Amino acid sequence: MVYPTLFDTDVSKKVINRRQIQQAEVDEKFEPLVQNFATWMMNVTQEGFTKLIDDGKKSYDFIGLDFKKLSKSDMTKRITDCKSKVKLLLDILLDKTDANPIDPNILAFLASLSYDPVYAADKVYSNFELMRLKFNSFGRILEMTKSHSQMIIGSLLIVRILVYQLVFKASEWNKKPKWTDQLLSNFKIVASVIYRLALSIWEEQLPVVNINPEILLPQRILPLSMDPGLLDSEEPEMILGVISKTQLAPLFEDKQWCDSAKQVIMDWTEKIYKKLENYRKENKAVSAGGEEKTKSSIKL
Numbered sequence: 001m002v003y004p005t006l007f008d009t010d011v012s013k014k015v016i017n018r019r020q021i022q023q024a025e026v027d028e029k030f031e032p033l034v035q036n037f038a039t040w041m042m043n044v045t046q047e048g049f050t051k052l053i054d055d056g057k058k059s060y061d062f063i064g065l066d067f068k069k070l071s072k073s074d075m076t077k078r079i080t081d082c083k084s085k086v087k088l089l090l091d092i093l094l095d096k097t098d099a100n101p102i103d104p105n106i107l108a109f110l111a112s113l114s115y116d117p118v119y120a121a122d123k124v125y126s127n128f129e130l131m132r133l134k135f136n137s138f139g140r141i142l143e144m145t146k147s148h149s150q151m152i153i154g155s156l157l158i159v160r161i162l163v164y165q166l167v168f169k170a171s172e173w174n175k176k177p178k179w180t181d182q183l184l185s186n187f188k189i190v191a192s193v194i195y196r197l198a199l200s201i202w203e204e205q206l207p208v209v210n211i212n213p214e215i216l217l218p219q220r221i222l223p224l225s226m227d228p229g230l231l232d233s234e235e236p237e238m239i240l241g242v243i244s245k246t247q248l249a250p251l252f253e254d255k256q257w258c259d260s261a262k263q264v265i266m267d268w269t270e271k272i273y274k275k276l277e278n279y280r281k282e283n284k285a286v287s288a289g290g291e292e293k294t295k296s297s298i299k300l
Helices: 010-044 046-054 072-096 104-113 146-168 181-205 245-252 255-282
Strands: none
Touching: 010 046, 010 072, 010 104, 010 146, 046 072, 046 181, 072 181, 072 245, 072 255, 104 146, 104 255, 146 181, 146 255, 181 245, 181 255
């Protein structure tokens, strides 16, 4: 990520150096902590994954090439079964989070990324988030509201970990079931629905405010597949190859269900946000590099 330097002074050099140090330390901590949290989330949601696998004889596919051959009742049943499992997985995540303590190192890291002032770390933020954040010329985020914080929490934990690492890639970490094409398809559809629900929350809450090409990172995308035919959004995708909103439209016609599912996602990110607030109250805030924050006259 490149930011223009408006003036070359000792202060600007210190700020740039501080940002570079933070970036390096975030890069070092990021992957181990993500894997740590993925293990935590896997344990929390195991019941939901088991039920998804046990449901493998059913097909949720209402988007495939042969879906037009389905009767209206069969189409409705597939959509209903899919919605049921999406909601189940999200409900389990929400209901069991409090009973499973989160590693304080993860809380410290999340707090350092989702509160102002911070610099945007290349490994953490996607273009979807960067377009909804304002920066100064040194790359410092100028405003971090509660909605911004919850977007960052949700995009990292819901999109990157639950959707991408656990649901989309379930066959890579769970070798026990027989992964038929139908079961793989079911998991991809469930993952895509959760992904679209999550993004729609932040699209509604946070308008695009930044399209600076020097800020955006065209390489920040999680490669699921390279099929461009699955994409139909003008918004930047966080996952390449996720099923498009157009293809999922029959499911999203149920606004009441969508609102209910989105509310669970919002309730969960609110729960994590409160855990971070409690952590910050009980501990001195730490920077993304792990250093104690101190008041400074440098506001760049």
